[in-house]
Amino acid sequence: MDLRGELRWLGLQARDAWRRFKVAIVVVVIFGLLFNQFAFVHMALLASVVVVVAVLMLRRFGRGLSLADLARRRWERENARGALQAWPELMLRLGLSVRGASGRLEVPAVTTYGWRGASLVLKVALPLGMERRSLALAAPALAESLSALSVAVSVAPGGAECVVQYLDPLVIPFSTAWPKSADLRAIPMGVEASGQPWSIRLGPHTLVAGSSGSGKASMIWSLLIGLAPAIHSNLIQVHGIDLKGGMELTMGRKLLMxxxxxxxxAVQLLEDVVSQMKRRAxxxxxxxxxxxxxxxxPHVLVVIDELAALTAYLSDRQLQQRANVAIALLCSQGRAPGFTVFACLQDPRKETLPSRGLFTQTIGLRLRDALETSMVLGEGMREKGALCHQIPSSLPGVAYVVPDNGGDPIRVRAGHANDELIAQVADAFEAPHHVDITIPTPDISEEQTSPRPRRSRRTQKTGEEQ
Structure with a gap:
């Protein structure tokens, strides 16, 4: 038992009791001093002390909560109380009010609240005539006023939902877990900002965009390690493309078909997969x-590291065109017959990736500016709290995700997989089949043609043929 922690907890409870019942405690003490000559007063005071101690012990041990749990609940109560008390005044100061028919100012009102990890979730009813966008634009000021890291505003039935994030659980890096049974509907990827596990569904074509060193490798290996049991059982076949000399994917080559x-x-691989897709369709x-x-x-997954090396940076324009056509076909026709593309790139411009709009699930790592954030996640996502351009370089693997159902962006972090873990997983869950890529040799047949007749020449003087 942590005696020091227990004493500190008792001290905090005593301080809270004094703050809440100060008048009652003073009255009881005065009553005891005035009538201390009566035995029943002593018994009543003693009984009161016993009841208080019993209540404290019941609160401490009755629910089996640790000191950390109690400290967290206390922290939640204090922050929730502070936010709720400051809310009406804060709305007025930020100009978030409308004048009703009676002439009184009406402000957004908190109807219910709760906690999601380290974030306070407020359900807000908007007064008639106020747009949710007005509340969203005030999110930075709300965060500053509530001493929070960020505030995200999203749609909720009857108004809006404000998620006030006080702590960042994504600051602490963590390793990718050893794979267990694979569920293609929920592949473990990492952790959400709420502290809940983050998983993705295999099926939507996924585009991961991020600057150099932002953690694209963490996304790839979290996915492949999470899929490893399904790969080993041939429930899914993975094809890999790595045009950076194979520096990224070679370590886990055994997982790839x-x-x-x-x-x-790479282009031949894509075209082979397209042919397979058409046959299955x-x-x-x-x-x-x-x-x-x-x-x-099996489901077929194509993983591409640095997609722009295929779609924009090839010196061979014919190869580049074939690559773009194959990717567009896979992304537009592959979902129903069970073919998926998971691709990473640094430059999200349309010129770099013509088929960008065909990727229905997007993940934005650290990006260069707000414009790139909108390119990757879509218009309006910045107002909903997706700030890829503000992710610090010290947090590789941190990203914002827009689900394929068009929901609000989620802040997440992928686990880190070192070389040793990748090699061990590849050895333990090797794919049952491996196929070499064969580039067809063009059939060049020499045409059997008669030699051209020699053209006659005329002399300049006589014009006679020679």
Whole structure:
């Protein structure tokens, strides 16, 4: 038992009791001093002390809470009380009010509240005539006034939801966990800002954008390690493309069915997958509108590190065009027959990735400016709290995610996988099949043609043929 911690907790309880029941305590003490000659007064005071101690012990040990749990609950109560007390005055100071028919000023009112990790979640009813956008624009000022890290405003039934984040659980880095049973509907990726586990669903085409060193590798390896049991059982087949000389994906090569580090091989890999997709779509036509992954008909995932090396930076324009066509086909037609693309890049401009709009799930790591944040996550996401351009370089793997259902952005962090973990997972969960990429040799047949007749020349003087 932490005696020092227990005594500190008792001291805090005594201080709280004094603040809340100061008058009653003073009255009881005066009563005891005036009538201390009566035995029943002594008994009453003693009984009161016993009851108070019993209540404290019940609160301390009755629910099996640790000192850390009690400290967290106390911290939550104090912050919630402070926010609720300051809210009406804060709305007036920020100009978030409308004048009603009676002439009185009406402000957004907190209807309910609760805690989601280290974030206070406020359900806010907006007065008639006020837009949610007005509250969203005041989010930075709200955060400053409430001594919070950030405030995010999103849509909620009957008004808005304000998420006031006081602490950042994503500051502390963590390692990617050893894979367990794989669920393609919830692949473990890391942690949300609320402290809850973060997972993604395999199916939507996913685009990860981030500056150099922002943690794109953490996203790739969190995904592949989370999928490792499904890869080993042939429930999913993964094809990898790494045009940075294979420096990223080679460590986990055993998890991949096929693997390309050369532009020509990469384009051929994409076209082979497109052909496989078309064959499966033909097989499913008239039987099912949505593929269900099995070991005999696995889901197919294409992982591409630095996508722009294929779509924009190739010196061979013909190869580049073929790559863009193949990616567009996979992203536009692949979901129903069970084909998915998971790609990373640094430059999210449309010129770099013509098929950017076909990626329905986007993840924004650290980006250069607010414009890039809007490019990756979509218009209006900055107002909802997605600030990719403000993620510090000291937090690789921290990102904002927009789910494929178009919901509000979520702040997350992917786990870090070192080389040793990647190699161990690749050895333990090796893919059952590996395929080499074969580039077809063009069939060049020499045409059997008769030699051209020699053109006759005329002399300049006589004009006769020679």
């Amino acid at each position: 096929s693997y390309a580090t050369d532009p020509a091989e 033909g097989e499913l036509a008239g039987k099912s509108r949505q593929h269900a992954a099995t070991t005999n008909s």
